[in-house]
Amino acid sequence: MTQSQHMQIQKTVFIITYGRSGSTLLQNMLNALPGYVLRGENANLLAPLVRSWQGLRRSEQAATMRARGTPSGPHQPWFGYEAIDADQLGQDLADVFLRQVLRPEADTRAVGFKEIRWHETPALFAPMLEFLQRYMPEAHFIFNTRAHEEVCRSGWWKTMDRRVVLDQLESAEQLYQDWQAAHPQRCLALHYNDYAQSPEAWQPLFEFLGEPYDAELVEAVLGRKLMHMKWQKPANRP
Template sequence: MGVRTASGPSRHVFIVTYGRSGSTLTQSLLNTLPGYQIRGENGNLAWFLARAVDLVRRHEMFADRRRDAALPPEQRDAYLAPLIGQPHDPWAGAENVDPDALRRGLMEVFAREVLRPGADCRVSGFKEIRFHEDPDFFATYLDMLRDSFAGVRFLFQTRDLDAVARSGWWAQQPRDEVIARLRRAEALYADYAAAHPAECFTIRYERYNEGANYVAEILDFLGERMDRPAIEAALARSLSH
């Protein structure tokens, strides 16, 4: 995969959720595991990189030039034939931009400069509450992460929506609108998990009340053993925010 090196993380975990779902607890629990470095939110930074890759992949000025550049000159589009490879082409050089190479390069920079896995990190990743804000691009974005990082697993986290709507900044917004928005987010999670069951697990925040036994289910999905005292301490720790 694109960002894996001989000494780098062999797996990646991304926590996909919305605000006030209790995802910082999940982040903390995972970080009790040896070799795990799950970073916090980053403002959906990787989404901007994924959108840049998608533009190069789909924009007609890039895509048409890539297509025609691979054809013999006599088979090229009448408009593009005299332009491709010429310095007077308004999009000169666009035919040389490889979206897969761009994806690998951008995600390598993201991993190196944002995730910054340490020498002893075997599982890297991050949590983010903004994945659902571009619903039409949601599946493409997650697919791009799967294509770019080694051993990807997605943890979708949900919580009782009435509780979420009463929490934090959500409480300042119309309740019905909040719940409708978050239901749409959960539908995105469910659809993607149904399409990729081996790589996705949905965490229900309320089940943390079951204690370490529920955490064991999550860790079993991730193929990890549980350090019960460390997990119980993390569950008991009050979240400052």
């Protein structure tokens, strides 16, 4: 991706959900919009990047070294550590993620991805979204949910203890709700059971993204058979 391609990105869009929530249909709808490229799952590749950024931001060692007021020297074990700029590191990591993972195309106006593993690192959930909000162009967050009993009966979830599954879903949705309450202006909550059968239920998505509602496009996407109907176990899934 060239610098000019990077600069043409008007917004970034992130689907935050759990497995078997119907999020691939949502991804397909977004990819049907002109100039949108919504990548699929990436095994939570963002997490280790954010962990390094967050670690530097909260580093007591760096704060102590800066408080001394004199640069560290080449004879010291943490030589140069206090000079690392956490904000610049975050921006550079975000640029690499955008360029190498999201990979906008020549005519891309909006780019992003969906992931089902956000809740698996709960301590990093808010930092990951903060990272995206801080360093990605015009970040928009879509929280996608589905009726819990349907999720329990779908894919790998049906091989797990029902109570364990319900606890995971409830914990994930609590993380979603907490972030939305604190950042309502850039968040949209969608429910698969609402939009899977009703074209009108997609209108809030178009409004949220500032796109004109296209009933014919919605009908076409809803009528298209998804290619992953036979489920596959995701990477890192027990």
